[in-house]
Amino acid sequence: MESMLHITTLHYLVLGAALFLLGVIGVLTRRNVVIVLMSIELILNAVNLNLVAFSRMWGGLHGQVFAIFVITDAAAEAAVGLGILIAFFRNKETVNIDEVNLLKW
Amino acid sequence: MHEVIQYISSYLTSDKTPGAAGNMFWAFVYIMLVFLGLSVAVIAMNWLERKILAHMQVRLGPMRVGPHGLLQPIADAIKLLLKEDIMPAEADGFVFWMAPLIVVLAAFTVFVVVPFGPTHAVTDMNIGILFMLGVSSLSVLGIVMAGWASNSHYPLIGALRSSAQMVSYEVAMGLAVVSAILMTSLNASGTGTLSMIGIVQAQLAQGEWFIFKFFPLGLIAFFIFAVAMVAETNRAPFDLAEAESELTAGFHTEYSGFRWSLFFLAEYSAMIAVSSIAVTLWLGGWLRPFPNWLSGETWNQIFNLFPGVTFLFFAAICFYNTVRMPKHPLFRIQTLGLAGFGVVLGLIGLILFYPPVSGRMQDVFWFSAKVAGFMYMYIWYRGTFPRYRFDQLMQMGWKVLLPMGLGVLILTAGVALLQEYLKQIWHL
Amino acid sequence: MTDPNTTLSHLDPVAHEKPFLDANELVINMGPQHPATHGVLRVILHLDGEKVLGLECVIGYLHRGVEKIGEHRTYTMFNPYVDRMDYVAAVSNGLGYCETVERLLNVEAPPRAQHVRVILTELNRIASHQLWLGTHALDIGAITPLFYTFRDREEILKIYEKYCGARLTTHAFRIGGLQYETYTGFEKEVKNFLTFFRPKIDEYEELLTTNRIWVERTKNVGIISAADCIAFGVSGPVLRASGVKWDVRKAQPYANYKNFDFDIPIGENGDTYDRYLVRMAEMRQSVRIIEQAVDALPEGPIMAKVPKVMKPPAGEVYHSIEAPKGELGYFIVSDGSTQPYRVRVRPPSFVNLQALDVMCRGQLVADVIAVIGTLDIVLGEVDR
């Protein structure tokens, strides 16, 4: 396997960057809150990929540990985000992010 | 050519799993064997479930297709394959098509790490148990997809029920598993393992199955797992996702023919998969009874006889029933078929007496026998229990099993630490 | 009406509370083809998630116009039709009809016929309750009791078959008594059945009564208060489980039930579990009644003197009996001709089914199944 195409850290970084960009585009352009939240997950995953790739590069495990923290954080974020979404949907009956224009209702 | 042969034969002398030895060929062979064995097991399970359930319910079960209905599962399989494949007009085609595939994939993929013996596994992963739990939890995605894509109310409710149920029972299941994994670390080096093979070897090294470890802690953890695994596989009494009296058939209401049979296949292989986890974690995996206490050459010899004897026993049952068959010309073919089946079983039994074979197959036999015990329990539950209601199910998962699991986990850790501490004191 | 029992606002079938999340509640159409609706009942469920906000029953899929048929048949000819209403308790239907016409004609069946009638109807009650138990347990998910009850019900059907040649729609009774004398060994077979059956009730109870899941599934499910029961006209075991000691056999004795000694089991909470217990106890009471009836079976004629061509005097009669499912009433108007002017049946299932909405509201979907099962409806009787 070593003799075949060599995958360096840079490849991972480019992939991570691509994912990150896709996530950013999703967050900035979509109107559906659910999809925005999913785009945020994409961004977090891009970060994770970089962390693990760097951890592989330097041979330490700190990157992996941080990736696990990020996953934890993503879980918390998803739970709260979806909770807000449900509360929002109950009051406005829409999942359109453009209509989130009040700080309280 | 010679290299190929050597590549193939080099594994035979190795004492590692094909995955660990890096031998692609044997890994492939093992995958095929596991797949075949699993399919046969599902077919056998189908027949046995009907028969055992029927006898629990004072009836005979399938009797027409083949002697004692032995060919019934095959007839059913043919029927299902020939049936029209219906897709509702309003269904989401791609998702509808993908859902059964995902369920089946998840159900079969977990068998990559199931250790049928110290070398009888496709591979031995460092994160074996984590992998198993993770991949088997993927099947819930397939179920949700199936329910949603059908674009119908009953499947949707079934899918929502099923996903909520699986997610909540996974927590209790995970805690029970963790408490067993804690026990693997009770050795000199103090490091545990997540590898399926490592877990069984830890039980061998510690000289007891984890179900008896720190009695009754291991037993309680096992009990939690045993309940959660029934809920995970959507079987009675937790079969709310497909409760036929409420939701017709739950998430697979709109499925028919081959796709439905994929769900069926996945359900049974998932049952076998979770039972294998339970067997590996608590019941000593492939270990024969009393590997340390009744050790020695003679005991090995005696236990080596078990697989062959079991099959000969089945063959004897077949022959007994052959004799009991009515002596009517109409029954001649059935009688011959039953006798032939008996002969096949007997031959398998005789082959299993051959020492090299029995030495190698013994692990697989004990593992399968333990799993078969769980399968029987599944059928038994189905014959005995009424179905839980959804809120009661959730209550059971979150308010009973979860606190119990946490308590067992803490107690196990505490007792293990205490044990280490006492050991240190005594040694000093 | 100022009677508080009949002006209960919570019985309003239209008003129900708003769902929680989604503006449009989930409407599910259960039936007419559904494994748990016991025939062709269609229930439109208004759900909020799994919670039932309200439901409507749509009936009539099995309507055959039995009452109208009755106006175009002679009194004798109409007798077999009534068996087809509650087809799992055909004997009780026949008893109710025959007794009503007998009261129109002012004849009374001879004592031996009365005794045989009691034996057969009580056997029928047991058979009906067995069928109920099996299907009810099946609905709740216990699949095994069904086969046990069917195995034992078979013995009752065998007795019927030997007596009158039919197993289900028996047409066992005639106006004025019985057509067939009991076959040889009838008493012995009935007694054999009783000794066979008594331990079987214990067996059913062993399977279910203390089964934790069964208790959890049925306790506090589908509660209906005594007042609501009376307001809806609910009768039978459902009424008695709510604590009302009303049994037509005791309240307005017919046949010769007053000669027999038996208790009326009642419940306290009016939930599904109590209804289950009441029916189980009723089976035991039926066994008691049959035993007394067989022991005291008198000799004598089995048919009273009735004219070949029946022309009851003009008038009307309402007569009701305690069918396995509740009060089964026949209202027959005679204009003095050979055919009734009007036949009206008060079927217990139909009346009991109305209470479904009240019993299910606020409960879960799974409870609807349990409640439909516990009401013990037969669609042949609901739709007639």
Place this chain on the structure above:
Amino acid sequence: MVIGGILVITRKNAVHSALALIVALLAQASLYLMLYAPFVAGVQIILYAGGIMVLFLFVIMLVSIERSMKERQFNSQWVVGTIAAVALGGLFIAVYAKGKNTFPEHALSVVEDTNTQEVAKLLYGQYMFAFEIASLLLLVAIIGAVVMAKKRI
């Protein structure tokens, strides 16, 4: 994986988006395996694919999607958003092109067999405090989610 990512942000139907995201996540899990990070891969499968995505699908089914599918999918500033993202992408490319040589040619070797144990040692040793904070965060998230989603408190 990139295809999955693209599908996530372009599909009209939120369920399809979620499924595409699952594909992307599973692909990423396999990348972790390639990077000798089996434990992270396992956590990825269990938590992301098994847990978080089920939550997403659940919520998608809870909120009706029929109406939102008919509406416009992209918001008014989509041009600006895309331009900003593309600019960010350009920045990435520039950085990577410049710093290409700072990366070592061969990665250091890591031991795979004891990966889980090593991760555990770090997690419960050096990063003990962070671990506790994370658990606190999860607790807060649980309470927050319940408070948000509950009908009446």
